[in-house]
Amino acid sequence: MIAAPAPARPSISVVIPVYGCAECLPELHRRLTTALTSFTADYQIILVNDHSPDNSWSLVEGLAAHDPCVLGLSLSRNFGQHAAITAGLDRASGEWVVVMDCDLQDMPEEIPNLYEYARSQGLDVVFGRRADRQDTATKQWGGQAFHRVLGWLGGPRQDPATGNFGIFHQRVVAGLRLLREPTRAFPLQVRWLGFRQGALDVQHAARTHGKSSYRFSQLVRMAFNIILAYSDKPLRLLVKLGTGIVVTTLLGGVVLTTWRWSAGWGTRSWVVAVLLSLWLLGGLMLAGLGLVGLYVGRTFEGVKNRPLYVVREEVGTAAEIS
Numbered sequence: 001m002i003a004a005p006a007p008a009r010p011s012i013s014v015v016i017p018v019y020g021c022a023e024c025l026p027e028l029h030r031r032l033t034t035a036l037t038s039f040t041a042d043y044q045i046i047l048v049n050d051h052s053p054d055n056s057w058s059l060v061e062g063l064a065a066h067d068p069c070v071l072g073l074s075l076s077r078n079f080g081q082h083a084a085i086t087a088g089l090d091r092a093s094g095e096w097v098v099v100m101d102c103d104l105q106d107m108p109e110e111i112p113n114l115y116e117y118a119r120s121q122g123l124d125v126v127f128g129r130r131a132d133r134q135d136t137a138t139k140q141w142g143g144q145a146f147h148r149v150l151g152w153l154g155g156p157r158q159d160p161a162t163g164n165f166g167i168f169h170q171r172v173v174a175g176l177r178l179l180r181e182p183t184r185a186f187p188l189q190v191r192w193l194g195f196r197q198g199a200l201d202v203q204h205a206a207r208t209h210g211k212s213s214y215r216f217s218q219l220v221r222m223a224f225n226i227i228l229a230y231s232d233k234p235l236r237l238l239v240k241l242g243t244g245i246v247v248t249t250l251l252g253g254v255v256l257t258t259w260r261w262s263a264g265w266g267t268r269s270w271v272v273a274v275l276l277s278l279w280l281l282g283g284l285m286l287a288g289l290g291l292v293g294l295y296v297g298r299t300f301e302g303v304k305n306r307p308l309y310v311v312r313e314e315v316g317t318a319a320e321i322s
Contacts, residue, residue, distance in 0.1 A: 010069075012036065012115065013044040014098045015088030017081050021102040022054040028104055029063050029070070035108040039115065046091055047102075049074040050084040057313075064316035071316040079309045082184030085164065087309045089173050098167050099186065106165040110202040114167040117200045124195035127166040127187070130204035162187060162199055171195070180308060238288050245284065 036043040049057045060072040073087055085099055100106035110128060118126040164186050175193045
């Protein structure tokens with residue numbers, strides 16, 4: 001089924017970062033078209049190829065050639081999922097914008113429900129809440145642990161059952177375009193913006209093609225970078241730790257001096273105590289300098305003011321921002 005030509009200003013845009021899911025794209029397009037045409041004829045599908053190693057871009061080109069509602073972007077290298085989402089949001093011109101993954105775990109059939117719920121409740125943001133998440137236990141546990149640690153550190157609160165999938169009003173997207181920090185975390189940035197936000201339980205499908213492109217080490221690194229970007233509490237904890245060590249050392253010095261005069265410690269005991277103190281303080285100083293260095297590194301990346309992504313190629317006649 002070939003959709004009608006998209007107007008200059010579609011009522012809804014769907015932004016999808018594409019990586020390693022070539023097998024899903026034809027079915028994704030078919031199901032998206034069916035879901036969107038069930039409530040609107042004015043829509044835009046933006047497929048952002050994040051330098052996928054398979055033939056995803058060829059398929060995106062084919063979809064854009066046959067469906068004028070499809071806009072395809074191919075990034076010059078792999079900038080990451082959240083940077084690819086940013087590239088799509090920069091092109092999204094719909095009054096409402098849906099963000100979803102390409103692996104069909106986010107089900108296109110849920111888009112009409114999100115759209116209707118957002119409008120009926122007067123919300124600017126509706127996240128799809130995966131009430132029955134179809135992911136591995138390790139991935140679910142890791143997500144819950146990350147959000148609990150981030151919340152404890154004072155970062156934005158986020159329900160572990162929600163991810164990128166959701167629908168957002170254009171005013172929210174306009175706010176997101178103002179946030180150009182290099183460390184991207186789409187749902188946390190949406191939370192930070194405020195607006196009227198809600199969540200709706202949606203079905204979450206099991207992965208039928210391929211496997212997640214995120215390795216465990218990548219997930220840990222990304223979580224660590226996000227924590228550094230959204231919270232300065234580690235630095236404040238470091239100050240408290242240093243203060244505690246100073247106080248403990250002073251008290252310990254008083255106790256040891258008193259004991260020295262009363263019990264008569266030998267020279268060897270004093271040497272052991274001094275060496276242990278030096279090793280402890282030296283290790284804490286190195287760890288503290290490393291932590292401060294990580295924050296300085298984040299600042300260094302930010303002041304470079306490099307673009308968040310670079311588009312190598314663009315196809316399709318779907319409407320862009322005027």
